[in-house]
Amino acid sequence: MTTAPETISALQGALAAEHAAIFGYGVLGAHLAGVQRQNATQICDSHRARRDRLRSYVEAGGATPVAASPAYHLPSPVSSPRTAAQLAARLEDGVTAGYAGLAGVADASLRRYAALAMQEATVRAIRWRGSPSAAFPGLTSAALYPRAEK
Amino acid sequence: MEALRSVTPTRRAVLGVSVAALVTTTGCTTVGPGEAPSPGPEVTLLDGVIENEAALIALYDAVLAAHPGLGGRLKRLREHHVQHLAVLKRHYVPGSTSGTATPAPQPSAAAPRTESGALGAIRSAERKAASARADEVRRVSPGLSQLLASIGACEAGHTQELT
Numbered sequence: 001m002t003t004a005p006e007t008i009s010a011l012q013g014a015l016a017a018e019h020a021a022i023f024g025y026g027v028l029g030a031h032l033a034g035v036q037r038q039n040a041t042q043i044c045d046s047h048r049a050r051r052d053r054l055r056s057y058v059e060a061g062g063a064t065p066v067a068a069s070p071a072y073h074l075p076s077p078v079s080s081p082r083t084a085a086q087l088a089a090r091l092e093d094g095v096t097a098g099y100a101g102l103a104g105v106a107d108a109s110l111r112r113y114a115a116l117a118m119q120e121a122t123v124r125a126i127r128w129r130g131s132p133s134a135a136f137p138g139l140t141s142a143a144l145y146p147r148a149e150k
Numbered sequence: 151m152e153a154l155r156s157v158t159p160t161r162r163a164v165l166g167v168s169v170a171a172l173v174t175t176t177g178c179t180t181v182g183p184g185e186a187p188s189p190g191p192e193v194t195l196l197d198g199v200i201e202n203e204a205a206l207i208a209l210y211d212a213v214l215a216a217h218p219g220l221g222g223r224l225k226r227l228r229e230h231h232v233q234h235l236a237v238l239k240r241h242y243v244p245g246s247t248s249g250t251a252t253p254a255p256q257p258s259a260a261a262p263r264t265e266s267g268a269l270g271a272i273r274s275a276e277r278k279a280a281s282a283r284a285d286e287v288r289r290v291s292p293g294l295s296q297l298l299a300s301i302g303a304c305e306a307g308h309t310q311e312l313t
Contacts, residue, residue: 114299115302116284126311134304139297
């Protein structure tokens, strides 16, 4: 199977976002209790499942999957259930953005896979945040204006 | 410190793909061999998405007119669809709009009598829309696919917000 470099790059981008989310959930889970903690554990498991799937796609494309970094800079500190939920929401935002590249590759089935992953992550971000997300999750405004004049 | 990485390490890469691919949909250039579908089917599909977004806005309008008390929950969600519509309309390829470039006016949607019924109707419409977007990404060019994937994520989020 020959996979375009752009597709490998997009797969690696999504994989890196999953690695970051798994790391982050590992940190924040310790600050949650009860149902919230169970939710975090389940969600982390589903991120691991997607990570493994992405790895297999990269390997099938003849490349080496990116490894998780030994440490990540967390976008917000965690010291309580509230800040843990805030971090979880931001991790999911990062995952949505990580899959946005994969939603634009040549392989149509990978595009659908990415689109569904973006939906899941956006829903989770809203659940954690308790407030709405943006009109275009995962994309920046620059991506919406391809022909904007300079 | 090299070992420390942001949790969104791929943003730049994502954007690179986005812009390159979105330009493709405007007909300025091509990315990748044999990937760009002929404009016809894509314009037809885009027409359908635009009609769907307009219908969602019409549903919100009907519900808001019948149940003003829901404004706090619904107005911002409605505004997302207005933004979707505006960006989608930018993605017609000039000169290829054999379809209905301007969608037909939406028939006014009917609002269920109760607030919970009205919220349920919107939730159901949002769920269908999100599901349609995830399906459509397989049938459009990569650049438009990213946009539809993002819109679908927003719509999936709306179902969560209305739950």
